[in-house]
Amino acid sequence: MLLQYAQEHLQASRLAPGACEILYKWYVRANSQIYQNKEALTLLQQALHFYRNTRNYLGEANTLKEIGERLESSNDWESALQHYHMAAQLYRASNAHLGEAQALTAIGDIWQMRDNRRKAIRYYRSARKLHSKFNNNQTQEPYDIRFRKNFRQIIxxxxxxxxxxxxxxxxWLEQVLQMEAQVQSMKRQRRRLAIVRAVSATSLAILSLLSVGLDIKSKFHSRLFTLTILTISILFSMTTVLNEYFGFQNRILRYSGVIELLKMQGLQFFQLTGLYHNYKTHAEALEIFSEQVERIIEQYSEIDIDRFSNEFHA
Structure with a gap:
């Protein structure tokens, strides 16, 4: 069904071929992460057929690699190896050093799991050389820059x-990027608090064990030891309280849900599917799309309002 829509758009010249390929890539990436293996493989096979028809060799290589990852997770190692090898060949033909290195690393991982260390090391070495070549010749664009560039082409x-x-x-586009930046910021803060809390808990456990058999005769060292335990205990308590106060886990989940809703509405609008399948042009569908976007952003605003309200009444 999705392939049919994409082909209809190409034939009707609603989207430029390059833009349609970019849109299809982001749609597959978003949905293949949500579906189970069986459904994801079906979608990825459709994507593979689409990329072959449009002669998008990088898109074909990326899809082959993703199929290999799905097969590997299902322990179908032989089929996974075949797809990884095909992907590596396409990457090599396209001079995509990073993609080829990732495919070779995946091949090495499978041989490692099959206890063939000699083959695994051979592929790891080849991948390392390609990684070095890629790092020396070019830099990878950040996700937000690639996302903005790709969807601006579509728009x-x-x-x-x-x-x-x-x-x-x-x-729509800047709102999605702004919210994703906030989610990444919250993830970093949550990660820092988790590291500090883990180190504090481990230190307290070690100091508690030491205090059992440790005979400190000096008052200075005894006070220093006690002060150290007290400081680490306060640090551990503060990280726990801060994590609960900011509610990073719940906020990340809620914001991520809003982001996915915005992305899905955008993808459906660009392809004129879902709510927009009855419209012949994007101009006709723009009004209902803007209503959906504003409704989702309003939900996002309500999350912050509810949070600040709960903090005020607490």
């Missing part, structure tokens, strides 16, 4: 007035 290819395209970029 610019739509048959819409300038004001409508500005809305898509400033209200």
């Amino acid at each position: 610019d290819s739509l048959d819409l007035e300038l004001q409508a395209r500005d809305y898509l970029q400033l209200r």
